[in-house]
Amino acid sequence: MSRFVMTAAAQMGPIARAETRADCVKRLVEMMREAKARGSELVVFPELALTTFFPRWMIEDEAELDSFYETEMPSAQTMPLFDEAKKLGVGFYLGFAELVVENGVKRRYNTSILVDRTGNIVGKYRKVHLPGTSEPIPGRVLHHLEKRYFEPGDLGFPVWRAFGGVMGMCICNDRRWPEVYRVMGLQAVDMVMLGYNTPFDHVGEVAMDALSLFHNHLSMQAGAYQNATWVVGTAKCGNEEGSKMLGQSVIIAPSGEIVAQSVTVEDEVITAKCDLDMGKRYRETIFDFARHRRPEHYGLIVERTGAIPPPE
Amino acid sequence: MSRFVMTAAAQMGPIARAETRADCVKRLVEMMREAKARGSELVVFPELALTTFFPRWMIEDEAELDSFYETEMPSAQTMPLFDEAKKLGVGFYLGFAELVVENGVKRRYNTSILVDRTGNIVGKYRKVHLPGTSEPIPGRVLHHLEKRYFEPGDLGFPVWRAFGGVMGMCICNDRRWPEVYRVMGLQAVDMVMLGYNTPFDHVGEVAMDALSLFHNHLSMQAGAYQNATWVVGTAKCGNEEGSKMLGQSVIIAPSGEIVAQSVTVEDEVITAKCDLDMGKRYRETIFDFARHRRPEHYGLIVERTGAIPPPE
Numbered sequence: 001m002s003r004f005v006m007t008a009a010a011q012m013g014p015i016a017r018a019e020t021r022a023d024c025v026k027r028l029v030e031m032m033r034e035a036k037a038r039g040s041e042l043v044v045f046p047e048l049a050l051t052t053f054f055p056r057w058m059i060e061d062e063a064e065l066d067s068f069y070e071t072e073m074p075s076a077q078t079m080p081l082f083d084e085a086k087k088l089g090v091g092f093y094l095g096f097a098e099l100v101v102e103n104g105v106k107r108r109y110n111t112s113i114l115v116d117r118t119g120n121i122v123g124k125y126r127k128v129h130l131p132g133t134s135e136p137i138p139g140r141v142l143h144h145l146e147k148r149y150f151e152p153g154d155l156g157f158p159v160w161r162a163f164g165g166v167m168g169m170c171i172c173n174d175r176r177w178p179e180v181y182r183v184m185g186l187q188a189v190d191m192v193m194l195g196y197n198t199p200f201d202h203v204g205e206v207a208m209d210a211l212s213l214f215h216n217h218l219s220m221q222a223g224a225y226q227n228a229t230w231v232v233g234t235a236k237c238g239n240e241e242g243s244k245m246l247g248q249s250v251i252i253a254p255s256g257e258i259v260a261q262s263v264t265v266e267d268e269v270i271t272a273k274c275d276l277d278m279g280k281r282y283r284e285t286i287f288d289f290a291r292h293r294r295p296e297h298y299g300l301i302v303e304r305t306g307a308i309p310p311p312e
Numbered sequence: 313m314s315r316f317v318m319t320a321a322a323q324m325g326p327i328a329r330a331e332t333r334a335d336c337v338k339r340l341v342e343m344m345r346e347a348k349a350r351g352s353e354l355v356v357f358p359e360l361a362l363t364t365f366f367p368r369w370m371i372e373d374e375a376e377l378d379s380f381y382e383t384e385m386p387s388a389q390t391m392p393l394f395d396e397a398k399k400l401g402v403g404f405y406l407g408f409a410e411l412v413v414e415n416g417v418k419r420r421y422n423t424s425i426l427v428d429r430t431g432n433i434v435g436k437y438r439k440v441h442l443p444g445t446s447e448p449i450p451g452r453v454l455h456h457l458e459k460r461y462f463e464p465g466d467l468g469f470p471v472w473r474a475f476g477g478v479m480g481m482c483i484c485n486d487r488r489w490p491e492v493y494r495v496m497g498l499q500a501v502d503m504v505m506l507g508y509n510t511p512f513d514h515v516g517e518v519a520m521d522a523l524s525l526f527h528n529h530l531s532m533q534a535g536a537y538q539n540a541t542w543v544v545g546t547a548k549c550g551n552e553e554g555s556k557m558l559g560q561s562v563i564i565a566p567s568g569e570i571v572a573q574s575v576t577v578e579d580e581v582i583t584a585k586c587d588l589d590m591g592k593r594y595r596e597t598i599f600d601f602a603r604h605r606r607p608e609h610y611g612l613i614v615e616r617t618g619a620i621p622p623p624e
Contacts, residue, residue, distance in 0.1 A: 129606065130604075131604065160622070166622060173604075176598065177605070178490035178491075178494060178538055179494070179613060183610060186619050188619040188621035188622075205593055205597075207593065208597070211568070211569070214568065218530070218533055219534065219538065221530055222534030222538075226488065226489070226490055226534075255519070255523055256523070257523070285520070286488065287488075289617060290619070292442075292485075292489075293489070293617050294440050294464055295614045295615070297491075299495075300494075301494055301498065301607065302607045302610050304498045304607070305602055306601045307498050307499065308500065310500075
């Protein structure tokens, strides 16, 4: 048996600070049309796909900060993307900054949604693993203030039945944490979708920055293989307002093999025919979790947050 | 600051069924001498390094089965290895089948020990993730009966202060499970040592077997990077009694980079100068667990053994 999902990753080149929501939506719609023309029924867009990656700046004016967030989805500005999805019969994953007001308090999340082929939102995820800092690091021109502008996601790592399988989502830095894939793997996920914005001139330590592309794929390939799931990782990339961000968007099979990869740092669509049943050959043998896992020895993973060395 | 451990992986070619403990110990001693001559103070030997990989056969005679296990360590037969270690001032990791009698019951484990530079055993690990089956699969000539001949390890994943750092052990199939590295990573492990016997003509599905080398490195490199630890993986390899086992023993840095790799499927020593402080650049930034992990969302990892799909 095979359950094919014709899948596209629609990578975006940089989004300038001056670009409007309408500009971004136009680019997304164009790529959705290309994906459809190439046979796709599901398009994975990047993280924060409607604005520039604003956490690189210290923004003290609250109205200016708020302008980067969505307060409704869809909104008048993003509706054309939902309309196009419905018209074409193409679903999508989309990342954006989410602002909600609860009991008079503003809450900010780095969010993604899954939209089905009729244009309906069927799933929402809020990024759990926020990288960076909450205060600017003195001496740096470009920061990474996700811990300032977002709170950690409060929805866990749910999965949804859609596109004929079990679909999961995460966002950017989440992809480096094996717990993320495993929690979804334990829900029999068939495909993990994620978007990322990853500067590679960022850490400031050349030995680490130089390995960014390697680490990007290593984490996603291991997550795919060790959980027998497809992984679709889509970049926003290129030189965005002076920050250089890596591309190499990928579609990865449950074998860990990369089956499609972008080769530019611009808007670019890549596609693959993803057999959701391919994972079975691993799930029923070497990664048959029920037969092989030993949770009685995994306790520290939930009992401890930071690393604690043994006594001297 | 740097804490260097001059480390060797001493890979073994096949061990024939007819080879004695003395034969094996002689090979190990020879490689230990080479490692020492090349500046090493720690040698990582393979899993089940004192016998052929007997779980490939259905063995019904209990005395014959028992003959593959060690009932004491060191024994008269293995003492020369400990003596040599003491003489050379070289520590080692060694894998072997362990038989203990508790309350009149025979208990069998797939075990490794860590021996310090004075020849003393400082740590013991028993393999937790046993692959294969407990009954032979009809129609196969070579089996994988680890679930028959061993019980799952009961010691968890402890770490030990030795060789100037925090040292951890696991064995073969353990290396494919991200939980293994993470539980040790949460104990600030600096180096994970492991041996393996991995047939690549085994699963019977060509699409999987053909990827064995890729999966071998993928799992260890991801485990190293995601936990900012050195990983030393040592194979027993080559054509052993008709079973083809993969080599490519490796020493992997906390960056996930392979810094030494074997190129034969015979007895072969590879070495590297391992800076145990190298992991700091990751532990103090992107993998600062205390700042970034979110265990409140990892519950399923310990609450659930097998994968359970969401309701239809």
